[in-house]
Amino acid sequence: MENLIKDIDSSLVENLTSQLRGKVVKPSDKDYDETRKVFNGMIDKHPGMFVLCRDVADVIAAVNFARENDLIVAIRGGGHNGGGLGLCDDGLVIDLSGIKFVRVDTSNNTVRVGGGNLWGEVDHATHPFGLAVPAGIISTTGVGGLTLGGGVGYLSRKYGLTIDNLLEADMVLADGSFVTVSAEQNKDLFWAIRGGGGNFGIVTSFKFQAHPVKTVFGGPTLWPIEKTEEIMDWYHKFIHKAEDDLNGFIATLVIPGPPFPENLHNKQFCGIVWCYTGDMNKAKEVFKPILEMNPIFDHVGEMPYPAIQTLFDGLFPPGLQWYWRADFFDELGPELRKQHLAFGSTIPTPLSQMHLYPISGAASRVGPEETPWAYRDAKYAGVIVGVDPDPANSDKITHWCKDYWKALHPYSAGGAYSNFMMDEGQERVQASYKHNYERLSQIKKKYDPNNLFKINQNILPK
Incomplete structure (x- = not known):
């Protein structure tokens, strides 16, 4: 049984505070309520204490304090986790938001x-050099959480998942020691963090391979929701045969308002958001078969890569209510398409939606044991999100999300992409790592035998 922060002798807390360059925030502090906010406004946890770290030494001090005092501990990077797993009640939150730097090496x-x-901070630094690191689709997402879970986004078909571009990481382990992991050193740990989440330690810095991406051709195409089955069938046949330079995720969604034209507002659509990284002179030719599908609306064109990464930031500011459910899918068969039409036609609030991200091209050419990310052979990482600013609608968005998921789950591959999961229990975690769970469990036992880092999609020490 862990101790609560309030049961810890205040002199021990004072001693910790004296060791830090960062600061400690406690429930009695005036900035406590602001500090405990995360991206998902549905999360309402009350940690016993925050350590807002400024450097690696702060992280080491906080980890040692948590371990020596038998505290429950959560690690927060960008705070975007759907299930609020960057926070814990009554325990210690080690907050990394003060450890920020981006250094581009053009050699x-x-x-x-x-x-x-x-x-967004990474894109800002890499873009002037005509470079990008594969990431997600929202620029306010934290680098740490997205990377450790896998990293699916606009560049996945061309350059793989974020973990496929991770070269090295610096980590603080559960015993307070500091290690660097890569293909050359601490290889087992390097394997484990490429998809195994925050189970094995706290990553204080990442080194990524960047790629030449400056300008992309992309944006949304929309069809009336009634065409969902037809568009999904076409998309499934089209996307996996397309050149790796072309990516697009398919969605059921509502247009909430500006910047879209007024005649589309509050109507349901089947949409695809495209991103093409190839020769801009060939873009119109590449998009010809797409536009021949006669979208009711298209807003595709040339733009700087950071522009597509921030396309939806304005629609999803921090503090909205979010409920997430997810699965991997191998096919988009007739029964599945029928469910997408049914639930896409009954989306409860303007920001709620379903996305299917293709796992093909470069992302599918990594072996299922090369990283913990076990579903390289799945065709899609699917996610359903119930989203709304009003807490009064939290039940409505949660029920729609759960019902949609229940209708799709029998057609799924079994597990889900861990970054799209809430706190759903051991069975779901094991299903999501499949054949790699056992190996992860052994590495967990070696580096965190007492499961200090367990507020996550938890892998139990074997």
Whole structure:
């Protein structure tokens, strides 16, 4: 049984505070309520204490304090986790948001990034050099959480998942020691963090391979929701045969308002958001078969890569109510398409939606044991999100999300992409790592035998 922060002798807390460059925030402090906010406004946890770390020494001090005092501990990077797993009730939150730096090395196109950075900050630093690191689709997402879970986004078909571009990481382990992991050193740990989440330690810096991406051709195409089955069938046949330079995720969604034209507002659609990284002179030719499907609306064109990464930031500011459910899928068969039409036609609030991200191209050419990310052979990482600013609608968005998921789950591959999961229990975690769970469990036992880092999609020490 863990201790609560309030039961810890105040002199021990004072001693910790004296060791830090960062600061400690407690429930009695005036900035406590602001500090405990995360991206998902549905999360309402009350930690006993925050350590807002400024550097690696702060992280080591906080880890040692948590372990020596038998505290429950959570690690927060960008705070985007759907299930609020960057927080814990009554325990210690080690917050990395003060550990920020981005250094681009143009001699080998690598980027070193702090454990507290957000993806928008990385894009800002790499873009002037015509480079990008594969990430997600929202620029306010934290680098740490997205990377450790896998990293699916616009560049996955061309350059793989974020973990496929991770070259090295600096980590603080459960015993307070500091290690660097890569293909050359601490290889088992390097394998484990490429998809195994925050189970094995706290990553204070990442080194990524960046790629030449400056300008992309992309944006949304929309069809009336009634065409969902037809568009999904076409998309499934089209996307996996398309050149790796072309990516697009398919969605059922509502247009909430500006910047879209007024005649589309509050109507349901089947949409695809495209991103093409190839020769801009060939873009119109590449998009010809797409536009021949006669979308009711298209807003595709040339733009800087950071522009597509921030396309939806304005629609999803921090503090909205979010409920997430997810699964991997191998096919988009007739029964599945029928369910997408049914639930896409009854989306409860303007920001709620379903996305299917293709796992093909470069992302599918990594072996299922090369990283913990076990579903390289699945065709899609699917996610359903119930989203709304009003807490009064939290039940409505949760029920729709759960019902949609229940209708799709029998057609799924079994597990889900861990970054799309809430706190769903051991069975779901094991299903999501499949054949790699056993190996992860052994590595967990070696580096965190007492499961200090367990507020996550937890892998139990074997």
